[in-house]
Amino acid sequence: MAHLRACEVRQLLHNKFVVVMGDSVQRAVYKDLVVLLQKDCLLSTSQLKAKGELTFEGDILLEGGRWGRMHNGTHYREVRQFRSGHHLLRFYFLTRVYSQYVVEVLEELRGGQHAPDVVVINSCLWDLSRYGPDFRRGYREDLESLFGLLGQVLPASCLLVWNTAMPVAEVVSGGFLLPEQQLRGAHLRLDVMEANFYSSLEASRHGFDVLDLHFHFRHAGQHRQRDGVHWDQRAHRHLSQLLLAHVADAWGVDLPRRYSVGRWLRDGPGSGSAGPAGGRQHRDSRSDSGQQALPRPPTRSWSVRVPRRPSTPIAQARPLFSHYGHGTFVPSHPSLQPRQFYSNISTLQVEYTGEANSRIGLEQRLGPIRRVSIQHQSRGSPPYPPQRPSRPRRRRQRHTHRQDPSSQSEA
Numbered sequence: 001m002a003h004l005r006a007c008e009v010r011q012l013l014h015n016k017f018v019v020v021m022g023d024s025v026q027r028a029v030y031k032d033l034v035v036l037l038q039k040d041c042l043l044s045t046s047q048l049k050a051k052g053e054l055t056f057e058g059d060i061l062l063e064g065g066r067w068g069r070m071h072n073g074t075h076y077r078e079v080r081q082f083r084s085g086h087h088l089l090r091f092y093f094l095t096r097v098y099s100q101y102v103v104e105v106l107e108e109l110r111g112g113q114h115a116p117d118v119v120v121i122n123s124c125l126w127d128l129s130r131y132g133p134d135f136r137r138g139y140r141e142d143l144e145s146l147f148g149l150l151g152q153v154l155p156a157s158c159l160l161v162w163n164t165a166m167p168v169a170e171v172v173s174g175g176f177l178l179p180e181q182q183l184r185g186a187h188l189r190l191d192v193m194e195a196n197f198y199s200s201l202e203a204s205r206h207g208f209d210v211l212d213l214h215f216h217f218r219h220a221g222q223h224r225q226r227d228g229v230h231w232d233q234r235a236h237r238h239l240s241q242l243l244l245a246h247v248a249d250a251w252g253v254d255l256p257r258r259y260s261v262g263r264w265l266r267d268g269p270g271s272g273s274a275g276p277a278g279g280r281q282h283r284d285s286r287s288d289s290g291q292q293a294l295p296r297p298p299t300r301s302w303s304v305r306v307p308r309r310p311s312t313p314i315a316q317a318r319p320l321f322s323h324y325g326h327g328t329f330v331p332s333h334p335s336l337q338p339r340q341f342y343s344n345i346s347t348l349q350v351e352y353t354g355e356a357n358s359r360i361g362l363e364q365r366l367g368p369i370r371r372v373s374i375q376h377q378s379r380g381s382p383p384y385p386p387q388r389p390s391r392p393r394r395r396r397q398r399h400t401h402r403q404d405p406s407s408q409s410e411a
Helices: 006-012 024-036 045-049 100-110 125-129 135-153 185-205 233-251 261-267
Strands: 016-022 060-064 078-083 087-093 118-121 159-163 209-211
Touching (some): 006 024, 006 233, 016 024, 024 045, 024 087, 024 118, 125 135, 125 185, 135 185, 159 185
Parallel strands (some): 016 087, 016 118, 118 159
Antiparallel strands (some): 078 087
């Protein structure tokens, strides 16, 4: 699996609307994607720990978080959004896999201006810890309700990826745990594995994709934080690369051939020829003092092949946007694959460059990801106009449960 640079991630997600839904671990997934869309740097430790901030790396807080009272209750809300001219990312914080709030969020996505191209979702730890002793049966019923609703609400062209919950340590602590539950880490560890088994089965039964993060990180405990639940910036960059590779495979995009992401996570960027001399990491001038710049891996030769069909059949649907800015074409649906336009692979014109775009705001340069050169008669304006800071959205609050007794303000 290739290690994608920021310029290549921008190309892969060009004119795409990506939604991430879940707990604090999935919030870090969203944050790392926001950073990776702009520069080749890792998240800082302070950025990983922060929650509910009004802005992060150019995104805005739409709802909840610091706009309201910060607490660790089951009714905590946080909606974030990052938007550039040709990229749209949104995050919804969830404390339960299926609830009235989840229904409202999905209805909002269905009635929104742009339909999502990718939805990444997981909810597990809160479900297993905060909703009574009979959480196993309740979680399985909620999973069935969620996937049934997703199949009705999401467009057929949308790629849904269910992330399994990542492994937890034997001793855990975190905001989702009540004080009397801080010592049940050993049981939670087994409960997570059982929950992942049922959630994967249910997602597959409904025809959705599953990214088994528990499997990928089962031997990466050295990258777990002291609370036994959260993970460091290197683990989250590995997670982002796994997710992007899964998306590229579903869309039939052939990624550049470089060294394995798994080796980069295991050995670190300073090993071998991947890192700079002396093992020191360069710091991006745009990043804060805690961010770590990533070394540029060596580029290797790559070959052209016809993209394969996604593993999960997707019904034919019209593309979300009729024109793509910068003349970039990334196949995101079987109806948009190159073989639909050309009968002979020799007629395809492939363009690439290995130079990364190190400045934000300039016209996007293409990385070594393959694309088909298609000349449009006219170029449409960016589908996502520049976002401006706005006041928090007002949503009608509907509580299906009584206020959690532990809903207290953070210190």
